[in-house]
Amino acid sequence: MPKTIGIIGAGLGGLVLSRILHLNGIEAIAFEAESSPRARPQGGLLDIHEHNGQQALMAAGLYQDFLALVRPAEDAKRIVDKDGTVLLDIPGSPLSRRPEVDRGELRAMLLNSLPAYAIRWGHKAVSIETLSNDRHEVAFENGNTFKADLLVGADGAWSAVRPLMTDAQPVYSGTCFIEIAYSAGGRDAARLAAMIGTGTLMAIAPGKSIIAHRNADGSISGYAALNQAEAWFRAIDFSNTRRVRDLMSVQFEGWSQPLVDLILMSTLDHPALRPIFFLPAGHEWRRKPGLTLLGDAAHLMSPFAGEGANLAMYDGAELAGALVAHPDDMEIALTRYERQMFARAGSLAKISAQNLALFFGDAAPQSAVGLFKGL
């Protein structure tokens, strides 16, 4: 077993890895750039899939805790066109195969399952040096350093570990998301809620979409999504609320007024921009001793297969399982883990790219309706 294991990133993938290693008595330290668990809101809901995300939580011994977080019937999906005409209405089910949970609550559950010393907050990895004996030394922004026999990059889309493994760079998909949020109890909450239904509303036209989810507490979260060039959003000052509102009015001109209201009534005070990037589907690297990657760091893909968080947790569970199964030969464990990870991520990345085209292409919204009917 490697003597020191460092995990860069305490997202869902890194935390599942850490949890299962600790359950098996294997010490690992996760280094997280954010200053604390509450440093930023963790975003909206995730549907956790039976074949990967739920398996990972079972391996982590947290399946019952996960079930307690599930939001029954919030998996409902409604698709409308830009006029607001309902094209598909899938009711929520109390016990879905893909139940929805709040990402922040899921992360908190994983954090609470670990001893406090297992996570070092405020540790942003800024450089990594390869030492003799295939060890690596990480330097953090705060001046600290750490030497690891095994270093795992679980640090998401812009991984600091990935460049040691591969030259692959994330590519902009052409679609960017702008977060929207509406507080519980607001003046128009009932009207907006009736339009959304009990789960997620997707209003879709070629190259544009409004995605909104009604949360159990009555608040609404979601995105305005646009096909736009990278230069377009880089030129916008997203701290200028009025400008962002004006832009949204122009971009969604001609859409039914209640749908436009959904964006304009939302909090756009600090609109978070989420451009969608991906790594080439099926990209792989040659084994590098003492290093590996998981989750978005390994196989960033667009969110349109809803698999990224599920895969990250599954990778974490599989990597931990391989290390536990091969305590005396880390390289065999990592080779086995990576071979299987490449295969499962490659096929899902292709589906994810196809789904992005179905969602935003010229055949939308009918192509998106077909996609959801097939699920």
Ligand SMILES: Cc1cc2nc3c(=O)[nH]c(=O)nc-3n(C[C@H](O)[C@H](O)[C@H](O)COP(=O)(O)OP(=O)(O)OC[C@H]3O[C@@H](n4cnc5c(N)ncnc54)[C@H](O)[C@@H]3O)c2cc1C
């Ligand atoms: C708009 C949007 C919607 C999505 N919806 C879904 C969905 O419905 N279902 C789904 O399964 N997936 C979804 N995804 C994808 C999902 O969010 C990711 O695939 C998932 O979070 C990946 O988990 P991870 O642990 O690999 O990385 P992350 O969750 O990105 O965690 C990485 C962690 O590393 C930390 N970090 C980064 N750099 C450093 C550094 N240099 N040093 C130290 N720490 C660092 C970060 O702060 C972060 O905490 C969505 C993504 C987006 C953008």
